[in-house]
Amino acid sequence: MKRRLGRGLYDIGAQPPVAGRAASDRPETAGPGGPRAAVFCITSGKGGTGKSVLTSNLAVYLASVGTRVLAIDADMGLANLHLLLGIQPSRTIMEVIESGARLSEVSEVGPVGMRLAAGGSGRADMADLHPNRLSRLVAALDDPDGRADIVLVDTGAGIGRATTTFLYALSDILVVVTPDLTSMTDGYAVIKNVARNNPGARLSVVVNRVGSPVEGFEVFGRLEQVSQRYLARSLHYLGHVLDDQRIGASIAARLPILLNQPASPAAACFRGIGRSLLLDIRERQNGRSAGGLGDRGSGCA
Ligand SMILES: Nc1ncnc2c1ncn2[C@@H]1O[C@H](COP(=O)(O)OP(=O)(O)O)[C@@H](O)[C@H]1O
Numbered sequence: 001m002k003r004r005l006g007r008g009l010y011d012i013g014a015q016p017p018v019a020g021r022a023a024s025d026r027p028e029t030a031g032p033g034g035p036r037a038a039v040f041c042i043t044s045g046k047g048g049t050g051k052s053v054l055t056s057n058l059a060v061y062l063a064s065v066g067t068r069v070l071a072i073d074a075d076m077g078l079a080n081l082h083l084l085l086g087i088q089p090s091r092t093i094m095e096v097i098e099s100g101a102r103l104s105e106v107s108e109v110g111p112v113g114m115r116l117a118a119g120g121s122g123r124a125d126m127a128d129l130h131p132n133r134l135s136r137l138v139a140a141l142d143d144p145d146g147r148a149d150i151v152l153v154d155t156g157a158g159i160g161r162a163t164t165t166f167l168y169a170l171s172d173i174l175v176v177v178t179p180d181l182t183s184m185t186d187g188y189a190v191i192k193n194v195a196r197n198n199p200g201a202r203l204s205v206v207v208n209r210v211g212s213p214v215e216g217f218e219v220f221g222r223l224e225q226v227s228q229r230y231l232a233r234s235l236h237y238l239g240h241v242l243d244d245q246r247i248g249a250s251i252a253a254r255l256p257i258l259l260n261q262p263a264s265p266a267a268a269c270f271r272g273i274g275r276s277l278l279l280d281i282r283e284r285q286n287g288r289s290a291g292g293l294g295d296r297g298s299g300c301a
């Protein structure tokens, strides 16, 4: 069945690859006058599930295979993506929201050439931004100046208005859960809200902090079962990340674990998820759409 895939992903398939960039691990790319970027909204029900760790490592992986990546820290009020990437931002997305600056103007180059549009943190008024004020940022996502192939939007947790502005506007929602019952329950609440208020969106799942790949499949299977039964919605499994104490050390070092400890089991997991993401984009470029487990989650031990 052909799904509504969202503007960016329709467009990617509608144009030939940019000249001079041979096919490799990356999808066909956006460029000036060419297709728009694929925009992924990374979210969760409960806080602290690993959204920002995932976003920073995915951004680095995708940049390392030649994709032009723009990460956006949209965790309003609690922005910390710049810390995880070792970037000291001089500008933030608040300029996009407040004065209409372009994302390309406020973004800064980070590890492996990925770019970050940092969030503003520590301002109490940010967490309560009215959705109308966020609409400028959402509009900017629609066309990040033709300089990104993939945009990763790291949102806050839960279903508050600042987060649902993104959840209801974007067409690719990636929900991060852990095996904790509360995280799964809250993750399902996000899935339910998206299914009801943004029915055309594609819902993907990453299971973080698992003890084994089997645990990841099991957690995903439970979410998928409930979604099928009560929402008649299938989910897409992008993979798991092993619980790995080295992630804490890499955060302290202000470097994604992919760069800090590339041989670690968790780093292998992030590469696996990155490959799943690229595979998904390519499948959609080719007009196919895989659902359920497929061959996902096999990227790491
Ligand atoms: N796979 C993992 N293994 C071990 N610790 C992890 C893992 N993923 C995340 N963490 C821990 O969880 C904390 C919260 O992660 P973070 O990405 O900041 O969550 P969120 O952005 O969802 O609030 C991190 O500081 C890190 O210590």
Ligand SMILES: [Mg+2]
Pocket: 051, 052, 053, 075, 080, 154
């Ligand atoms: Mg975060």
